[in-house]
Amino acid sequence: MSRHRTGAETERLRKYRPDIQGMRAVAIMMVVSMHCGILDIHGGVDVSFVLSGFLIGGQLFAEIEKTGKVSLTKFWARRFRRLTPPMAVVIVGTAALAWVYGSPLKFRDFMADGLAASLSFMNWRLVETGTDYFANDGSQSPYQHFWSLAIEEQFYVVAPLVLVAMVWISRKIFRNRALVALFLMAVIGGSSYLGWAQTAENQPLAYFSTHTRIWEITCGVLLALAAPLAARMNRGVAAVVSWLGLGTVLVTAMLITEHTPLPGYAVAGPVIGAVMVIAGGCANPRFGAERLLDNPVLDFVGNVSYGWYLTHWPLLVLWPSITDREFSFQDRLRVAVLSFLVAVLLHYVVERRFKKNVQWVARPWKGVFTGGFTTAGTAGAMVLATIIPLNLATSSGSTLGVGFTSQASVEEAVQRTKLSATVQGALQDAPKSHSTHGCIDDFEVTTFTMRDGCVAGDPDGAKTLVLMGDSHAWQWNDVYHEIGEELGVRVVTITKGGCSPQVYRIVNPNVNRAYTECDTWRESAFAELKKIKPDVLVIADRARQEANRTGAKAAFEVFKDTGAQLVYMTDTPQPGRNVPDCLATHMDNTALCNRKQWQALEYTEFRAMEREVAEEYGAEIIDTTPAFCAVDVCPAVIGDQIVYFDNSHITSSYSKTLKPFLQPALEEVLNKA
DSSP states (O other): OOOOOOHHHHHHSOSSOHHHHHHHHHHHHHHHHHHTTSSOOOOHHHHHHHHHHHHHHHHHHHHHHHHSSOOHHHHHHHHHHHHHHHHHHHHHHHHHHHHHHSOHHHHHHHHHHHHHHHTTOHHHHHHHHTOOTTOOSSOOOTTTTHHHHHHHHHHHHHHHHHHHHHHHHHHHHTSSSHHHHHHHHHHHHHHHHHHHHHHHHOHHHHHHOHHHHHHHHHHHHHHHHTHHHHTTSOHHHHHHHHHHHHHHHHHHHHHOOTTSOTTTTTTHHHHHHHHHHHHHHHTOOTTSTHHHHOSHHHHHHHHTHHHHHHHHHHHHHHHHHHHTSOOOHHHHHHHHHHHHHHHHHHIIIIIHHHHTOHHHHHOHHHHHHHHHHHHHHHHHHHHHHTTSOOSSOOOOOGGGSOOOOSHHHHHHHHHOOSOOHHHHHHTTTGGGOOOOSSOOBOTTOOSOOOOGGGEEEOTTOSEEEEEEESHHHHTTHHHHHHHHHHHTEEEEEEEBTTOOSSOOOOEETTTTEEOHHHHHHHHHHHHHHHHHOOSEEEEEOOOOTTOOHHHHHHHHHHHHHTTOEEEEEOOOOOOSSOHHHHHHHOTTOGGGGOEEHHHHSOSHHHHHHHHHHHHHTTOEEEOOGGGTOBTTEEOSEETTEEOBSSSSOBOHHHHHHTHHHHHHHHHHHHHHO
16 A cells, blocks of 8 residues: 655645645635625635645555554544634623623523534534525524534544544555445435536425535545645646646635525536645645635634634624624624634644644643543533523513504604513513414425415305515514404415515525525416405515516416406515514614614615506505604504514514504495405
C-alpha cells in the first residue's frame, strides 16, 4: 500500500497548506455574507465540507500508512480539543441571550435545539421539524447553523472505523488502495444521487440529512487518498487547475440564489471548484491560486473561521429582539463585524488554549474524557433550561375575552401600549389558536378529496356555502362555522396551504420550485366545485407577487360557471413578525408589535387587481381591513384578543369576535342565492 516517495513529491505534499487556509477563510466569508444578506452568494458550507474531508482523510491515511492502524483516542482527542470547548461556550452563551432577549414562548424550543446541537444531531432535528433554511419569517432557531457541524461530527465518529476496515480489506484483496477508492466513489455517487432526488420530494431531508450531504466530505477524503498522484501533476497544469477551481467556486456560488433548489445539482459547483483548488495545490505550483489565497488577512480569518461560524448566526437571529427595531442592512453589517470580534476573542481565550494543551497531546484519553464531559455538561445545561419557569402568566380562559366590537375598538387598540392580564394569560395558548373546523390540505396533497372533516356549520343546512382558498381562507373556518350554525347553512371548506385558488404559477419556498402540487390540486378542487353546486362561493387567499390578471380571470370564469353567488374577501394585513413572540417580549410596550397599514397591506397593486377582477364577475366584496386597521395602524391586540397566532394568520379566538362584522354581509348574499 505504501511506496517510497521522491524528494520532489515530499516537497510538494506539504503538511501545512496556505491555500487551504485561504479557502477556509473564503468559505466562512461566503457563509457570513449570505446569512447576513450582504452578498447573495452560496456554497460556503459545501466548500468547508470538502476541506474537512481532505484534511481529516489526509491525517487518517497518513497514520494508517505509517502504523497500519488509527489511534481512535488520539483522533477523537484532536477533534474534541478543537471543536467542543468553543461549541460549549457558544451554546450556553446563546441560551443566556435567548433568555434575556428572546421570546419566552420560544425559549424551550430553543433549548431543545441547543440540546440537539450539543449532542450533534441538530441536522436530524431540522429534518424532523421540516425547517426551511432560507425562511425569513422569524421562525429560525439561533442553533440552526449547527446542522453542518453535526454532519461533520457524525463523520468524525464513523470515518476512522470505516476507513481502517476498508484499508485492511483492500490490502488483503488488492494489496493497494483500489478498494478504498472504489468504496469512496460509491459513497459519492450514491449520496449525491440521493441529494439530487430528495430535493424535489423532501427539501428539508435533502438539505440537512447526513446521507444526502456526506458525498461532499467524501470528495475531500477521496482527494486525500489521491494526493500522491495529484502531487505529480505538471506544475503549470496544476496552477491552471487551481485558478479554474477558485473561479468555479466563486462563479457558481453567485449563480446559486435563494430560489435555487438546494442541495440538488447546484452544490456540485462549489464542491468541484474546491476539489480543483486543493488538487492543484497538491503539486505546489509557483503561480497557482495560492498566490492569492496565501496572505496575512486570509490566514487570520481562517484561524478564527470556526468561531465566526459559531457566533454569527445566534447574533443574527436574536439581533432584532436585542435592538427592538426593524432589521436594516446596517444592522446586518454590525452583526457580521461584532460576531467576527467575538470570534477573535473566542479563538484566543478558548480555542487556542485547548488546542495547544500539552496534556491532551501526551495523554489523548484526557482529551476524550474532557470532550465527553464538556458535551455532557452542555447537554445537561440545556435540559435544565427547559424546566425553568417561563416569565409568563398562565392561561386565564382569555379566549372568551372581547375582541372586535366596532371600528372604534380597533381605534382604541391603536392607543394601547400594555397587555391586560387577560391577554397575558392567553399568550402561551395564542400560537395554538388555529381553526378547529373545516379542513386544509398539506403541501404533499395533489388532489382534493371531499370528506366529512371539510363540512362545518349546519351539515343539514338547506343552502351550501363553500369557503375556498389557501391558509388565509382556512383561518376563517371557525367563525364561518358559527355563522353557518346560526343561519342553518352547510359550510364546505376547500383549502390548501400556500395554494391560491386563482390560476397562478406559484413557487413554493419550502422546496424552491414550482408548486406543481397546487396546480393539480386546484384542477381537482374546481371539479369538486361543479359537483357541489354551492349557493354561495367565498374566495379568500393571500396576496402574492405571482398574481396576474389572466390567472385571476381564468379562475373567476370557473367560479362564475358554478352559478353560485360570489363573494371575494380581501386579504388580511400582514403583521411582519411573529406576533405572540413580539408581545411576550414587549408586554409593557405593545406598540412595537403593531404595524403601519401601508406596510401590512403588502402587494397593494395585486390586491387591487384581484378585487377589480372579482367585481367584473359580479362578486360581492368584503373588505376585511376595517376589522384589523385604523388610523393607519394595524394593532397586534384588539380588545382582549391577540389578532395573529404567527407572522401571518389570525387567531381562531379573534376571528370568532368578527361574527358581527361578517354575518350581515353573508346573510345578505345568502338571501340572494
